[in-house]
Amino acid sequence: MNREDFEVFVLTDEDGQEHHFVILAEIDDGMKKYWICEEIMVDEDGNIQDFGEIYPFAVREDENGGIFVDSIESEEEFEKVSKAWNELLEKDEELQSMLFLNEHDHEHHEDEEEE
Template sequence: MAQSEYGNDILTLVDEDGQEHEFEVVDTLEMGEERYMALVASYDDPQETLEDDGELVILKVLEDEDGEEYLEAIQEEEEFDQVAAIFMERLEDDFDFNEEDE
């Protein structure tokens, strides 16, 4: 798990509309030469946390020409399904997944 001594890492991601969203890194996975991150929305307000649907966001970690890492949605459905199944198995004790999430 991507965890510091103070808790899970928090990432700020910018969507296509330029809005910033904070996510908590709940797990990372290396498969072959590929690396993936499982994220959930992070809120400062405990009430917002309770109201959130807790959707697990899975992104692929890529590198640009300068060696800088960035996150991207997984484009291939088969690759996404395989990675999602691994994360869901690893995180089933921490999260309550609904059937529709699978």
Template sequence: MTEERDDIVILTDEDGNEHEFEVVDYFEVDSKEYAILLPLEGEDEEEEEEALIFRVEEDEDGNQVLVEIEDDDEWEKVASAWEAMEGEEEDEEDEEE
């Protein structure tokens, strides 16, 4: 029996290849929700994989869907907000040690 995890999503690229991602975090910017995804492939590699950011929206059936951010200004704003949140978490971890 395989264990189904809520924090794993499968995305299909333009070539029809499926890729598994772990949902690392959800956060909000300007009243829109975003998800941070990390690729699960290549976990054994020393090279750190880059996180992907998607906007979370609802389709006409009320299901959550991930939408690629195509607007450069929106991307910069969201990426900056994520980096700021990551910096705050690292500062809190340093204080606890």
């Protein structure tokens, strides 16, 4: 599976800037659901041009089925989700290799820009 195959969603920050994300994984601790997402940079046509940082989001659903994502504010909650993400990465070789390839591609792309 390639990251281009993942579902993309858009968040608008407080300055009105749009940020595009792909969902890499879903973590459910029995009380709350979390998405581990990677920011992506897209062109005018919506094609992925580059990959950015990885962020965890708390996910909630309203009574009408609408999905909302929230930043994780608590350090304790962030640590819990980070630990679960690291455990998932250790078990999922396909996800590891996909993320490693992206890091390598990104480093290679930066080298080309410096020339």
